[in-house]
Amino acid sequence: MSEHPPDLSSLPLFADPPPVADQPPARHATPAHRYVHRERSVGAGGSEQRNGDARNIARTPRQADVRLDWALVRAFRQLAADQLAAALREREGLDEAARHELGRGIVLNLLSEHADEEMAAGSETFSPDEQQEFAGAIFDSLFGLGRLQPLVDHPDIENIEISGFDNVHLIYSDGRIEAGPPVADSDEELIEFLAFLASRSGGSERPFSPANPRLHLRLSGGSRLAATAWITPRPSAVIRRHRLTDIDLADLVARGTMDKALASFLAAAVRSRRTVVVSGGMGAGKTTLIRALCNELDPMERIGTIETEYELHLHEMPDRHERVVAWEARPGSGERGPDGKSVGEITLDDIVYDSLRYNLSRVIVGEVRGREVLPMFKAMQAGAGSLSTTHARSGRAAIERLVTCAMEAGPHVTEQFAYRQIAEHIDLIVQINMEDTTSAIGHGAQRRRFISEVIAVEAGEHGMPAVTDVYRPGDDGRAVPGTLPQWLKGLARSGFDIDSYTGRVA
Known part of the structure; x- marks a missing residue:
């Protein structure tokens, strides 16, 4: 505790906190309701920033186990949110960075007013360390994830x-x-x-x-x-959390997800515009593998990504992808209209239709969990080289999964139609698995993610998909060479190390 209010300009607010072991115990704060009436203390714009410059405050993650009075944090968050909303009404068009700067100024002024009031009342004020943690918590509640942010x-x-x-x-x-x-x-x-x-x-x-x-x-x-x-x-x-965003196939080789020969096969398949579906269980690494495959493309290739929620983030990697149009579906709200859509709803189907006007070289549809498989088929029809993911326990199970998803769209989608779409538009299905190396989940378990199989898909009798095991599971579950169809041997022209593949066939 401190007998004098700290100089806010000297505090590393929103910056690196001291080690957890050095953190003082949480202060027994004044009840939150005492400060709710103090909204008058700071102008809506936060212009009276007397004890610090918000522009010089750089926020970094706080420690997860620092104890705080969260009722007081909530009260200050509400004050800050109200003042920020009023300020933004007067300053339309501010970008995210400017809004954050404005919010930091408001938070600093609120804490300065709080310190002055505590001093005037003869109460103890926050120490610098406590002030820093408290400011970070308010900012996280206002712009971040609150108590979830450190996690x-x-x-x-x-x-x-x-x-x-x-x-x-x-x-x-x-x-x-x-x-x-x-x-x-x-x-x-x-x-x-x-x-x-x-x-x-x-x-x-x-x-x-x-x-x-x-x-x-x-x-x-x-x-x-x-x-x-x-x-x-x-x-x-x-x-x-998406821990691995800027990643390529070489990184996955280093992590043991695949060997170099398989990496060269997948890279060549993407470059030669083969349509690829990545399947696997929850958390197996499907999205990470799709990102790595996309990062084998020429940076100047024009790509469209279509997702229910942004997960690929290719549009945030301009060094790897300079020409990206990223779309995100929107659920809408309220009752559904005659067209079956809620007010403001933007579906994947809507986006696929719009994407045809954007001069795209290839379209990537994110995770397929249901009827969005039909927009995926449409994207595959529009151009070669599409990529997508789905949940399945094996490559063959992925085919059945996609058929089931397609039929969820309604009786107008028949089983035969769904199989025909798969046979005509999907070239490869890559299965990625995750295993725990011990049975003691949560007690020293180690996870490993690896590609277990790659199957080639082509049209067979009566339009049904015919599959070939290009890579099959080996004794340890990892993919080993199987049979390479004639139509895939041309991948050698795109960098596939075919000699390494044929030299290892069992």
Whole structure:
């Protein structure tokens, strides 16, 4: 605790905090309701920034286990949010960086006013370390993920599972499972925060209410959130972090996902405009593999990505992809109209139709989970070299999965039609698996991700797909050479090391 209010201009607010071991215990803060009336203290624009320049504040991740008075954080977040909203009404057109700068100024002024009031009342004020953590928590609640932010910032956490505010599990990249800290003070507060996240997502706002109890949301930084409430005993959510975004096939070879010969085969298949579907289980690495395949393309090739939520992020890698048009579907809200769509809804089908006017060299449709397989087929018809992912336990099972997804569109899609689309438009299915090397899940388990098979697809009798095992599972489950169809031998012209392949055939 401090007898004098800290000089905010000297604090490394939103910067590296001291080590956790050096953090003081949480201050017994004044009840939050005492400060709610103080909205008058700072102008809407946050212009009276007396004790620091927000432009010089650089925010970095905070420690996950620092104790804070979250009721007080919520109160200040509400004050800051109200003042920020008023300021933005007067300053339309600000980009994200400018909004963040404005918000930092408002937070600093609120804390400065708080310190002055505490001093005037003869109370102890926050220490510099406490001030830093408190400011970071307010900023995270305003622009980030609040109490979830330190968990999402952790480099080794892969998934965050939430089954109620105080039932949190952290899944690490090596397979460990550990209990996490509460992410709210009640289930009601958790639901409120999820709705807040959904409402502030820029141009991709999602409804989250008893009438719309399911939420799928792209978070800042590229993570993906899925949540439900009102249809589950407690609010539930999963956050999946994309740890590997800027990655190529050479990186996956180094990680043991495949060998060099298989990498050369896949790279040649993409360059020669073969249509590829990557299949696998949840968390197997399908999206990561698609990113790596895309990074084998010429940086000047014009690409369109079509996703329910942004996950590929090719448009955020201009050094690898200079000409990208990225689309994200929008669910809409309210009752459905005569066309079966909610107000404001933009479907994958709508986007595929629009994409035909964008002079694209190839179209990449993200994960296929249901009837969006039909837009995928349309994208494949529009141009060769499409890429996509789906959930399946094997390459052959992926074919059946795609047929089932297609038939979900309605009775107008027959089984025969779906099989014919697969036979005509898909060239290769790549199966990627994830295994834990021990049975002690959460207690020293190690995960390994690897490609187990690659099957070639072509039209057979009566339009049914005929498959060839180009790579099949070996004794350890990893892909080993099988049979190379004649039509794939031409991949040698695109860099496929065919001698290495034929020299290893069992």
